[in-house]
Amino acid sequence: MFYGLNKFIKQLLPKQLFYRGLLIVAIPIIILQVTISVVFFDSLWIKTNVGMTRALVGEIKTFLDSYNVANANKNFVENTFEEHSEIDVTFFRDEQFSEIMREKWYSPIDRSLRRELKSKNLIYWFDTSKFKKKVILKIKNEFGYFEFIIPRERLTSTSVRIFALWITLPAILIVAIAIIFLKNQTRPIKKLAEASKKFGRGERIDEFVPSGASEIRQAGYEFEKMRKRILRHLNQRSEMLSGISHDLRTPLTRMKLQLALIKDKTLINRFSSDIDEMEKMLNEYLQFSSESNKEQNEIFEFNKFLKNIIEKFNNEMIKFNSGDELYFNGRRLSLQRSLNNLIENSLKFSNKIEITFQKLKGSILINIEDDGPGIPIEERENVFKPFYKIDKSRSEKSASVGLGLSIASDIIRSHGGRIELSESKFGGLKVVISLPF
Ligand SMILES: Nc1ncnc2c1ncn2[C@@H]1O[C@H](COP(=O)(O)OP(=O)(O)OP(=O)(O)O)[C@@H](O)[C@H]1O
Ligand SMILES: [Mg+2]
Numbered sequence: 001m002f003y004g005l006n007k008f009i010k011q012l013l014p015k016q017l018f019y020r021g022l023l024i025v026a027i028p029i030i031i032l033q034v035t036i037s038v039v040f041f042d043s044l045w046i047k048t049n050v051g052m053t054r055a056l057v058g059e060i061k062t063f064l065d066s067y068n069v070a071n072a073n074k075n076f077v078e079n080t081f082e083e084h085s086e087i088d089v090t091f092f093r094d095e096q097f098s099e100i101m102r103e104k105w106y107s108p109i110d111r112s113l114r115r116e117l118k119s120k121n122l123i124y125w126f127d128t129s130k131f132k133k134k135v136i137l138k139i140k141n142e143f144g145y146f147e148f149i150i151p152r153e154r155l156t157s158t159s160v161r162i163f164a165l166w167i168t169l170p171a172i173l174i175v176a177i178a179i180i181f182l183k184n185q186t187r188p189i190k191k192l193a194e195a196s197k198k199f200g201r202g203e204r205i206d207e208f209v210p211s212g213a214s215e216i217r218q219a220g221y222e223f224e225k226m227r228k229r230i231l232r233h234l235n236q237r238s239e240m241l242s243g244i245s246h247d248l249r250t251p252l253t254r255m256k257l258q259l260a261l262i263k264d265k266t267l268i269n270r271f272s273s274d275i276d277e278m279e280k281m282l283n284e285y286l287q288f289s290s291e292s293n294k295e296q297n298e299i300f301e302f303n304k305f306l307k308n309i310i311e312k313f314n315n316e317m318i319k320f321n322s323g324d325e326l327y328f329n330g331r332r333l334s335l336q337r338s339l340n341n342l343i344e345n346s347l348k349f350s351n352k353i354e355i356t357f358q359k360l361k362g363s364i365l366i367n368i369e370d371d372g373p374g375i376p377i378e379e380r381e382n383v384f385k386p387f388y389k390i391d392k393s394r395s396e397k398s399a400s401v402g403l404g405l406s407i408a409s410d411i412i413r414s415h416g417g418r419i420e421l422s423e424s425k426f427g428g429l430k431v432v433i434s435l436p437f
Helices: 002-012 015-069 074-085 108-119 160-199 214-257 265-294 302-314 332-349 406-412
Strands: 088-093 124-127 133-141 144-151 300-303 319-322 327-330 351-359 363-370 418-423 427-437
Touching: 002 406, 015 133, 015 144, 015 160, 088 108, 108 124, 108 133, 160 214, 160 327, 160 332, 214 265, 214 351, 265 332, 265 406, 300 302, 302 319, 302 332, 302 351, 327 332, 332 351, 332 363, 332 406, 406 418
Parallel strands: 319 351
Antiparallel strands: 088 144, 124 133, 133 144, 300 327, 351 363, 363 427, 418 427
16 A cells, blocks of 8 residues: 555656756745734734724723713714724714625624624624725614724734735745755756766767766766776777787788699688688778778768668668658768668568668667578577688678678667567568667
């Protein structure tokens, strides 16, 4: 049960750090505000109002009683009352209240006034909302009625509106300041996440400059260190391999020249085909490493890109199912090389090829399916190894090196993507490539 509740709360909570931070600031402020308002409204404001109303009604009642005494000096009583109470009194002889009283049920002033007047057994009529600063009160008398015009401040203390304004304005100010601070605090985290995402996808990023609070700065600093180490490692590896490949070409050329000195024709043929193969391997690798090092990211439309690649093969066996328009940021030539390798493989082994492009949420999916012999499960991992060929007889048709799949997967992975092999619906090989965008 608690697990369910937990999950529910988690779903309700905002996902972004900025909004979570904002909630942490805003919720206590709102709770504080509501508490202060309730306490103020109930214990201070309403209680004070009730006390003031009671005093006022008492005063009026005293006036009425003095006025009604049989031999009282009515003028004197009225004048004295008016003079000391700031209330205007008018007596309407032989008249009745003509208007209907409209009491506002939600107004605490009306409520306490009614309660006090009732407790003194008076027959009354009042209007608290007609004038802004005055309240009109009429009370029935034996011979007519009195009309009292009472200053509003005799009934209620400070205005609630001013209080509400005073309490909400600082709260809004605090939240506004919090928003500015939080934005500044979350920006460096966003920047770091963005840089990691780009680096993971193999995009080239400029030097990352850490900023923000010390923990975030530390994370950024460590990221930059890691990024440099990985780059150095990658460069070292490809530099070493291309160095070896390059250096091997000289002895190979020398061997070729020395072949001329051998008399045995069959031996010459065998040697020269081996030397050719070695040369091809080296050239292939050198070409790949020099291309992939230099290329910069660019933005291109993926359907068009795939269509172009396929058109270049000019082969009716290849069928293409295009997908939604998508602009991709990547190394175009490298990707082209990777797809070329895969299509070439399929062309080598099969008569029917289907390429499907799909745009998913956050990634793209490319399927290449053929009706060839496929690759047995136990070999699917091995074929990605450099210079690995399943068996000689298969690749005999055309000279092959065994680098195609390893280069293709290298390029896909360096874009942060994945490449997987499985069985196609035509019985051959299915290559599934997913690339994040
Ligand atoms: N579509 C396919 N159907 C069946 N087998 C395949 C297919 N693609 C690759 N293979 C097998 O996987 C092996 C490795 O492929 P890879 O592309 O790496 O090398 P290659 O094609 O032999 O040489 P290269 O591409 O360097 O000229 C191939 O030797 C082949 O046996
Ligand atoms: Mg190949």
